[in-house]
Amino acid sequence: MKIAAFLPELLRHIIRKPATVDYPFKKLKVPKDFRGTPFLHPELCIACRACERDCPAEAIEITAISDVEKTFKMVIHNDRCVHCAQCVDSCPTTPKKAMDMDAAFEIADFDRHNLKAEWVYVRAVQKPKAPAAPAAPAAPNTEAPA
Amino acid sequence: MAVLRTFLYLLVYPGVVFLFVYSTFAEWFDRKVYARLQNRMGPTHTGRWGLLQPIADFVKLMSKEDIVPERADKRLFTLLPIFGLAIVSTAGLLLPVWNFDLAAPGFTSFPGDIVVLLYLLSLPTLIFFLAGWSSTSFFSTIGATRVLTMLFGYEVPLFLSVLSPALLAGSWRLAEIARFYQQKPLLILPTLLGFVIALIAVQAKLERTPFDIPHAETEVVGGTFTEYSGKKLAFFRLMTDVEMVVSAGLLAAVFLGGFPGGALIGFVQFVAKTLFVIFLLSLMRAVTSRIRVDQVVSFAWRCLAPLAVLQLLIVILIKGFLL
Amino acid sequence: MKVTIPIGPQHPALKEPISLRMTVDGEVIKDADLRLGYNHRGLEKLAEQKTWVQNIYLTERICGICSHSHTTCFVQGVEKLMELDPPKRGLYIRTLVAELERVHSHLLWLGVAGHEAGFDSFFMYTWRDREVVMDLLEIISGNRVHYAINTLGGVRRDIDEAQRAKILGSLDTLKKRTEYYLMIGANEPSFVARLSRVGYLSKEDAIALCAVGPTARASGITQDVRKDDPYAVYGETPFEVATADSCDVLGRTVVRVKELLQSYNIIEFLMKNLPNGPISVKAPRRAKPNEVVSRYEAPRGENIHYIRSNGTDKPERLKVRAPTLGNYAATIKMLKNGFIADIPLIFAAIDPCICCAERAVKVVDARSGEERTLRFSELRRMAGRRFEKVSQKRNAVWPF
DSSP, rough: OOOOHHOOOOOOHHSSSOOOOOOOOOOOOOOOOOOOOEEEOOOOOOOOOHHHHHOOOOEEEEEEEETTEEEEEEETTTTOOOOOOOHHHHHHSSOOOEEESSSSOOOOSSSSGGGGOOOOOOOOOOOOOOOOOOSSSOTTTTTTTO | OHHHHHHHHHHHHSHHHHHHHHHHHHHHHHHHHHHTTTTOOOOOOSSGGTHHHHHHHHHHHHSOOOOOOOTSSSHHHHHHHHHHHHHHHHHHHHHHSSSSOTEEEEEEOOOTTTHHHHHHHHHHHHHHHHHHHHHHHHHHHHHHHHHHHHHHHHHHHHHHHHHHHHHTTTSSSSHHEEEEEHHHHHHGGGGGGHHHHHHHHHHTTTTTTTOOOOOHHHHHTGGGGOOOOOOHHHHHHHHHHHHHHHHHHHHHHHSOOOOHHHHHHHHHHHHHHHHHHHHHHHHHHHOOOOHHHHHHHIIIIIIIHHHHHHHHHHHHHHHHTOO | OEEEEEEOOOOOOOOOOEEEEEEEEEEEEEOOOOOOOOOOOOOOHHHHSSSSSHHHHHHTTOOOHHHHHHHHHHHHHHHHTTTTTHHHHHHHHHHHHHHHHHHHHHHHHHHHHHHHTTOOHHHHHHHHHHHHHHHHHHHHHHHOOOOOOOTEEEEOOOOOOHHHHHHHHHHHHHHHHHHHHHHHHHOOHHHHHHHTTTTOOOHHHHHTTTOTTHHHHTTTTTOHHHHOOOOTTTTTSSOOOOOOHHHHHHHHHHHHHHHHHHHHHHHHHHHHHHSSSSSBBBSSOOOOOEEEEEEEEEEEEEEEEEEEEEEEEEEEEEEEEHHHHHHHHHHHHHHHOGGGHHHHHHHHHHHHHHHHHHOOOOEEEEETTOEEEOHHHHHHHHHHHHHHHHHHTTTOOOOO
């Protein structure tokens, strides 16, 4: 057993810069695909409610405002959100998803109700996929193309 | 006129105001060194480089609510911090911060003042014990008994090692000891063993790692200080800081040759030498981990006390053959 | 003179609330009594009301340090229920995150052991190096804690070449630092004096009291779910089970450091042999009625999940047996005849994760042997009735 085995390493650190980042005066950059706050691209949403169904914290609320004009309102309750990004995974729109995650994590506020974000939009129409090849040779060919 | 000068000595320099301000500076220095050794920043944002952090802590504690436990002995509980602060401040007055006129001893420098200083420095231990005992909470009682158990370990090596240079210099007066080593600096070398032992014993007296058993946070919550809050806790913390400065001053005066050179250079030497001792104490604090109280006593009696006796022997031999 | 001192529920030595009431004589502990339930959150009941996908994120939040172990244990069980076969690449990524979590958890534990012993410098250095692992996990999964990388049928995110190279590069730094900590831990006299011969648990006691994880492995028992019952890709990964023979806290430290070094080798193997292919298969919404038991080697020991489904999209019952729950009985044995000064270290040596272990209370009638599961509201009513009678007396002694 050596006495003061730690000593050389300790003394070396007096001249080195500290490992602490002087937050909030200096901030670290977050990596790509960091899970920050969810937000919506309203022009792409088809209001299928998959995100509302799969959210573990019941943080997404979609209400139909008008049936005629097909407008919907989505409220994301950021005070309930656990930042799991399951909404982004469940969103079925292609080629770009309507739900997206940004890199904002400094969203603290004094009032819980200031953390809600809402969008009012008209439901987008999903472009129809190319017609699929017939599944089996015995499929009836009275089926109209999609 | 002399009365006014005496009052200035007592209250401003090297008295109460200077001690308090310098001990907060010493606490900042200790915390900054400890943090830098661990690759951290330490106090940074209160005042430039965090210099005002200990004062901010003191002010914050003074403004907090003061709770006295129901079953505690109220008078003792309240008076102990005040007594403690008074005792260590009086001990600070005895340090040879100026070069006193050696021919005319005054009330701050007289033959035997090293013994008085050591005695005044062992009273805070008793005060910690009484503080823990009068709190009557279970964790305080455990802390109080640990304080006394440690006293049995480190007191004897501390006394033996601090009195060895005094023996070599042939005087019981701090100013004369300092003057002796200023004139013969080579004689500091034989007392280096005593310096190391005194450093370890002082670390135990100040209750810092590896000897911070009485107020070990993870075991007995706060130890002797569990029930203290508000102004009383502020006074206790200031008392530990002043105790650190006074012990560092004692070690610097006896082992490192005192603070010669008149008012200004003496002051600079005081600051430099005490900061050097405090740096060594912080280093010891960062390198080791806490040991158990029974291990303290066995370590003290198996290692420190024999080495202190050895130091005494060396001093006696040198005094006999060389002087 | 015997005095009873309470450690907890609030105490600086504990990171989470638990009540240990110890009867001491001087500085020696004569008896210890454990009270649980301060961290009960009703997770098992909540799991019955959420769908399979939502439950992945619920089980993840059972604990912060071993979050991936709970979610993987759950997802493995559900994949068995739904008869899914996740692709190889998905399993490799799942195992990679599992091993990275083991690394971060053991480095955290080393720091905590240092802090409990008073060795704060060691604590600061291990946690500084743990940041390397946290940054890696952030790059792979998007978050430093609660990685949420699992989904039913595989994983959610893929690893590209840049990330793979970064992981392999960081392994060198981590290996060097871990070996340095091994040297320090073995050579610093005050630290070793605190750890050795403390918390002795003999091999027979460990088997009889069902100790799991490094607590059992430090008593010489070779027990590791990764070898006994391989899941994910552990069947094809070469590694050794780390054991020690000293049966004390020093042994547990050595076991954890050895496991760290083994984890680095496993991660290197996984990264060098990552197969190509998809990362997940699509999972159905409902599971057929069935029941499954899923086991996993968390950093603290063996984690068991029991899941029962009844054909709907929500589970019928989820039961979690966290590793710390298995180690409690061994802790009581270790505490007897120890010193007060050793309490934090003995308790920290089992790596307690009390929030993992708080589940429903089972009351066993000593005479008839029948078991009842009590709801929290019933316990509250019972306590109210009991205290009504007690406070009638003057100077009632509050049981705490």
